[in-house]
Amino acid sequence: MTSTLSKPTSRMYNIYGNTITLLTVYILVIIEQTNPLENSKNAIYSVTTGMTTFHEFILNYPRGAYTGMRTLERNAIVEFDAHLKRLTNSLALLKWDHKDDHINQAMASFKDPTELKGKLVPLLKKGLESFYEQINTEHETKVSVMIAYSFQEQKPRFAAHFTRLDPILQDRVKVRLEYRSRSTPEVKDSRWVRERADLEENKPKDVNEIVLIDSEDKIYEGMASNFLAVRRDEQGQPVVMCAGLEHVLLGTILRLVVDICEKYHITFDWNFPRLQDAREGKWEGCFITSTSRLLLPVETIYCSPNEKVEFKEHSEIIEFLRQQIVQELASTAYKIL
Structure with missing residues (x-):
C-alpha cells in the first residue's frame, strides 16, 4: 500500500490574487528526547510528523551543535563515528552566551563520545523506525541531529530530523x-x-x-x-x-x-x-x-x-x-x- 505521506507537498501562497508555489517539501519526522539527561533505558521520546524544513528545524532550537547524516541501505549511518566526533568537538568548542557551571555539567554527557553514542544510537533507531512507519519510500534518508542548550528551560535539547534524501545528481x-x-x-x-x-x-x-x-x-x-x-x-x-x-x-x-x-x-x-x-x-x-x-x-x-x-x-x-x-x-x- 502506498502512503500519501511519501508524496512531496508544495507550499502555496496567495500574493495579490496570484497563487505562487515557493517550496516543495516532503513529509518528515522529528524526534526529541524530552528527558535528555537520562540514559537510553529511561529515555522518553516525542515523535512528530510535519513539513518542517531542515533550516526551520535547526532555527527552532536554541544555539547548539548539529550535523547532517545520510543512511545507507536505509538502515545504517554513513561515517557515523565522524559525525559523533563532530558533535562532541563542536560542543566542546562552542562559546555559550552565558558562563555557568550548571551548563557545563548539563552538557557533559553530550561532550563525551561514549556517552553520546549511548544516547544517539537509540534516538536514531526510534527515529528511523518512526519515519519508515509514516513514509513509504525506497529512498535513502537524510538525518540532521541537533544538540543545544535552552537557557529558558535550563536544560539540553536533543533532537533529530528525518526526511527523504533525493537521488544523487549525475550531472555536473x-x-x-x-x-x-x-x-x-x-x-x-x-x-x-x-x-x-x-x-x-x-x-x-x-x-x-x-x-x-x-x-x-x-x-x-x-x-x-x-x-x-x-x-x-x-x-x-x-x-x-x-x-x-x-x-x-x-x-x-x-x-x-x-x-x-x-x-x-x-x-x-x-x-x-x-x-x-x-x-x-x-x-x-x-x-x-x-x-x-x-x-x-x-x-x-x-x-x-x-x-x-x-x-x-x-x-x-x-x-x-x-x-x-x-x-x-x-x-x-x-x-x-
Missing part, C-alpha cells in the same frame, strides 16, 4: 561565489545556519551551492559543503587542492576524499584554490562534497553577474574520486536498524 552542477566567510569554521554551530539564511533565500534556482571566497580570491568552502579543485603538477600528475582545516570544516565526505587520495597516491594539497588560477585555465576541474550530495563535479562557477568560469571537459580524476566515494560508503557505515 553550477556554483556561485559569495564574498563572505565563517567566523568559526571548525565548529558545526547552528548560528551559521541563521547567518547564511539570506544566501539560501537568494540562491538562483539553477545554482547548486554558494561557495565562499575572500577579497584575495582565495576559495574556502560551500555553505554546506567542501570545495576542492584539481590541477596538474610539472610531471602531469593530479593534485587535489582544498583550503586548510584551520579555515574550513572537515566534512565527512572530504575525509573520505583525503583517504582515497592517500590510498591511490594522489597528491593532496591543503592550500587555498585560487580563483585566478581557474580564470587562467590552470585547473583541470573542481567539485563540492557533502553528506547529502556526496561528490558533485562543477561545470560552471558564477564569479559575478558578468563573469563565469566554465569547465568544458570532464575531469577523469574527479570522476575516479566520485566512483571511489560510492564504493567506500559501506566501509564507514554503522548499522542502526
Whole structure:
C-alpha cells in the first residue's frame, strides 16, 4: 500500500490574487528526547510528523551543535563515528552566551563520545523506525541531529530530523561565489545556519551551492559543503587542492576524499584554490562534497553577474574520486536498524 505521506507537498501562497508555489517539501519526522539527561533505558521520546524544513528545524532550537547524516541501505549511518566526533568537538568548542557551571555539567554527557553514542544510537533507531512507519519510500534518508542548550528551560535539547534524501545528481552542477566567510569554521554551530539564511533565500534556482571566497580570491568552502579543485603538477600528475582545516570544516565526505587520495597516491594539497588560477585555465576541474550530495563535479562557477568560469571537459580524476566515494560508503557505515 502506498502512503500519501511519501508524496512531496508544495507550499502555496496567495500574493495579490496570484497563487505562487515557493517550496516543495516532503513529509518528515522529528524526534526529541524530552528527558535528555537520562540514559537510553529511561529515555522518553516525542515523535512528530510535519513539513518542517531542515533550516526551520535547526532555527527552532536554541544555539547548539548539529550535523547532517545520510543512511545507507536505509538502515545504517554513513561515517557515523565522524559525525559523533563532530558533535562532541563542536560542543566542546562552542562559546555559550552565558558562563555557568550548571551548563557545563548539563552538557557533559553530550561532550563525551561514549556517552553520546549511548544516547544517539537509540534516538536514531526510534527515529528511523518512526519515519519508515509514516513514509513509504525506497529512498535513502537524510538525518540532521541537533544538540543545544535552552537557557529558558535550563536544560539540553536533543533532537533529530528525518526526511527523504533525493537521488544523487549525475550531472555536473553550477556554483556561485559569495564574498563572505565563517567566523568559526571548525565548529558545526547552528548560528551559521541563521547567518547564511539570506544566501539560501537568494540562491538562483539553477545554482547548486554558494561557495565562499575572500577579497584575495582565495576559495574556502560551500555553505554546506567542501570545495576542492584539481590541477596538474610539472610531471602531469593530479593534485587535489582544498583550503586548510584551520579555515574550513572537515566534512565527512572530504575525509573520505583525503583517504582515497592517500590510498591511490594522489597528491593532496591543503592550500587555498585560487580563483585566478581557474580564470587562467590552470585547473583541470573542481567539485563540492557533502553528506547529502556526496561528490558533485562543477561545470560552471558564477564569479559575478558578468563573469563565469566554465569547465568544458570532464575531469577523469574527479570522476575516479566520485566512483571511489560510492564504493567506500559501506566501509564507514554503522548499522542502526
